[in-house]
Amino acid sequence: MIQLDARDKAILLELQQESRLSYAEMGSRVGLSPAAVHDRVKKLERKGVIRAYKIQVDPEALGLKLTAFVAIRLDNNFTGREIQPGLEQFHQIEEVHSIAGENDLLLKVRTSDTKALEALIYRIKAVPGIARITSTIVLSTALEGRPLVPGESDESIELR
Amino acid sequence: MIQLDARDKAILLELQQESRLSYAEMGSRVGLSPAAVHDRVKKLERKGVIRAYKIQVDPEALGLKLTAFVAIRLDNNFTGREIQPGLEQFHQIEEVHSIAGENDLLLKVRTSDTKALEALIYRIKAVPGIARITSTIVLSTALEGRPLVPGESDESIELR
């Protein structure tokens, strides 16, 4: 695993919230010179810790007023890996997770409305290997896109 | 709702994948001058279509090797809104959705391992109003952080 010191973590935390900060501004926040911050950021990019620079868009502004989680159970002779290409074609699918439990896949999807969700579900059902679909509609989203905080190796010691 | 033309959508699609593009580069991609792109981006920021500029971090690099979805059922006399402040304190919670169905809330959480997840679940259980927790562990993630594509108002016509 990659070693990150407190300053790397501080930099990552800042950039997860506002990636357009100048190196000077970042430097004064974490206590480093602009060039030093620059070096660290470039290293984090090279190591793949920073995967991409993106914008977060308001889904509603794009007309995507409905979010849903779609759980999929596969036929016994299919794997998630085989199904995946058939799912990628649907741009409404934002995430695809392989999961443990009753179902095999969990998708996060966004559509304009229930009608579009219905259409999407029918098309997903047509993908070979899919046995059952269970959809859960999101009524509202309280938190989303929170910055990831590095896992402390001793988070569990508070269990007693 | 905000009106977005084809060029706005093209700009948003590009920025969702790479937000550090120069206005010159963006302009040549969508067929506009740098200044025109600049104007549009600023407008999209002002309208709130662009919510934030962020980096996407590799969770594993931060030691977050476990992702899970935690479904919560509330006691009948509690609402999701009342519970939310009690959940925000846990930085391991990346998303909180209020949902329809058997459960009331669906959380996306990230921890370093199963032990840390166990500790988190116990602490969530201590939040007043929470009746039952059902956790689903993510085995692998095939897709995540896909760009949102504007919802076409006629997506459902393919249903027949």
Add this chain to the structure above:
DNA sequence: ATTGAAAGGGAAGTGAT
């Protein structure tokens, strides 16, 4: 990791179509 210098890009204003 800091300093300093050079190159590039962003922001804002202008006038014109």
Add this chain to the structure above:
DNA sequence: ATCACTTCCCTTTCAAT
């Protein structure tokens, strides 16, 4: 509303210490 151009200033980038 877009374009082409110009200006200034900040930022990025890379060299050297």
